[in-house]
Amino acid sequence: MKFNARDLARLIAKPDPQLAAVLIYGQDAMRVALKRQELVAAMIGPQGETEMRLDRMPASDLRRGGAALLDAVKAQGFFPGPRVVLIEDATDIAHDAVAGAVKDWRAGDAQLVVTAGALKATSKLRKLFEGAKQAGAVALYDDPPSREEIEAALHKAGLTQIDTDAMRDLVALSRALDPGDFRQTLEKIALYKYGDPTPLNPEDIAAVAPSSTEAVVDDLLHAVAEGQSALIGPLLVRLQAQGVQAVTLAIMAMRHFRSLHAMSCHPGGPSAGIQRLRPPIFGPRRDRLLGQAQSWGLPRLERALTELIEADLTLRSASNAPSMAVMERALIRLAMLVRR
Numbered sequence: 323m324k325f326n327a328r329d330l331a332r333l334i335a336k337p338d339p340q341l342a343a344v345l346i347y348g349q350d351a352m353r354v355a356l357k358r359q360e361l362v363a364a365m366i367g368p369q370g371e372t373e374m375r376l377d378r379m380p381a382s383d384l385r386r387g388g389a390a391l392l393d394a395v396k397a398q399g400f401f402p403g404p405r406v407v408l409i410e411d412a413t414d415i416a417h418d419a420v421a422g423a424v425k426d427w428r429a430g431d432a433q434l435v436v437t438a439g440a441l442k443a444t445s446k447l448r449k450l451f452e453g454a455k456q457a458g459a460v461a462l463y464d465d466p467p468s469r470e471e472i473e474a475a476l477h478k479a480g481l482t483q484i485d486t487d488a489m490r491d492l493v494a495l496s497r498a499l500d501p502g503d504f505r506q507t508l509e510k511i512a513l514y515k516y517g518d519p520t521p522l523n524p525e526d527i528a529a530v531a532p533s534s535t536e537a538v539v540d541d542l543l544h545a546v547a548e549g550q551s552a553l554i555g556p557l558l559v560r561l562q563a564q565g566v567q568a569v570t571l572a573i574m575a576m577r578h579f580r581s582l583h584a585m586s587c588h589p590g591g592p593s594a595g596i597q598r599l600r601p602p603i604f605g606p607r608r609d610r611l612l613g614q615a616q617s618w619g620l621p622r623l624e625r626a627l628t629e630l631i632e633a634d635l636t637l638r639s640a641s642n643a644p645s646m647a648v649m650e651r652a653l654i655r656l657a658m659l660v661r662r
Contacts, residue, residue, distance in 0.1 A: 324452050325460035330357060331471065333458075337365045339404065341458065342427035343420070343434035345412075345451040347441045348462030352502045357462060358408070358437050365406050365433060373401035377432065381412040388419030395423050395432045405432035412438045417446040424450070424457050466496045467504070475505075476522070479512035483521035491527050491608075494597075507531060528607060538564070539571070540607075542653075543578045547614040551657035558650050568645035572634040575653065579630060583623045585615040592616055618660055626656050 325333070325344075333344070334357075344361065348354045366375045377394045384391060394407045407423075409416065416436070423434060434457075441448040441461075451459035467475075472492050476484060496504050510530040515522060538560055545553040561571065581599055588595030592615035596603060603611055618626070633652035637645050 323455070323458040325458045327460070327462070327465075327468075329458070330361070330460045331474070334360050334364045337361075337404075339433075340429065340456070341433065342424050342431075342454070342456035343436060343451065344457065345436045345438065345447065345459040346462065347438040347448065347459065349440040350462065350501065351439065352500060353462045354437050354439075356501055356505060357460075358410075358435060362406055362408060362435055365435070366404055370403065370406070373399070373403065375399050375401060375403055375405045377405070377407045379407060379409050381409050381416050384409070384412075384416040384419040388422040391419045391423050392426060395427060395434065397432070407432045407434050409434065409436045412436050412447060414446045417450060420447065421450050424454055427456060466493075467501070469493055472496060472508075475508050476512075479508065481512060481515055481522055483519075485521045485523045487524045488522045488527055491524050495527070495531060497600075524608070539566070539574055542571070543575060544610060544614075546575070546653045546657050547578065547582065547618070547660065549657050549661040551654050551661075554650060554653050554657060558646060558653075562646055568649040569634070569637050571649050572630060572637055572652075576627070576630045576634065579623060579626050579656075582611065582615045582618060583620070583627060585611070586618070586620045586623055622659060626659065629655055629659075 330346070333341075346354050346358050346361070362376065363370070370376055377397075379391060379394060391407070391409075397405075399405050409420070412420070420434065420436060427434075436447075436451075438447065448459055451457045469489065472489070473484070476482075476492075495507065499507065507530065511522065511526065514530050515526060538557060542554065542557040542561065545551075545557060558571075584599065585592040585595030588598065592612055595615070596608065596612055615623075629652055633648055636643065636648050
């Protein structure tokens, strides 16, 4: 049988004891591993591996024939309960052994969970699972998790009250992070909110979401964009003490103002433009960037980018001017520009 992502989600929520085998395959090994882990845990329960009801078998062992696999499927465990035989990284070489185990499978035998990389439509292993009545195959593509999958993961972690804006930020975050990183972020959120009865909000997500820049650099760029010229000098001294180079600051300032420019260029205005930024912006920082874009306006943002390009060219040229002083003057000019 062919399964889709929703079928797999239902199978994880309620395993089918009459299903002999499941094949999970896809290009992204992390996605396959995460779903395989969820499915196996659902089949044998939280104590299944401790009670030795999970038998792992390398796919390379199946080259010598299917006798060992059939013995593992038919074996009786010491502890009562459902059993699973797991075969990882399978290829078409495993077809004959798996086909024999599926053909001889009877109710009460261990269920097979097989994982594989990307399989073509002509793959014998894939055809076996798609054509068998007691087996199923599901392909995992590089699509981000759906809103329903995110909600299910949060509910499983005990978070049932989720603010609408928080869910919007989580959906955006799921499209920017790898599956493993996003899952770790959800676990951090659950720990962060442990014992807190208030609904999950964007500020909570911003507190634990991966940060792409250092806090001091963020403070500097916000000070420039908000016209706080008096803060630029002290912040630059701190960054210089940390070993940050002027060229690095120029690049990051350019990135910041390009984001503001992209927001302002959107036909729907900055509020619509900020939805398109990648990586996504969360919580208070989102409101802050939105306010900066609205304060600057498109003409002044274009002038700001021109100033930054000129400063960057000066830094990369053979000029004898002190690099940090060049950057400081450029940032002060920008801060004064927004105050006009």
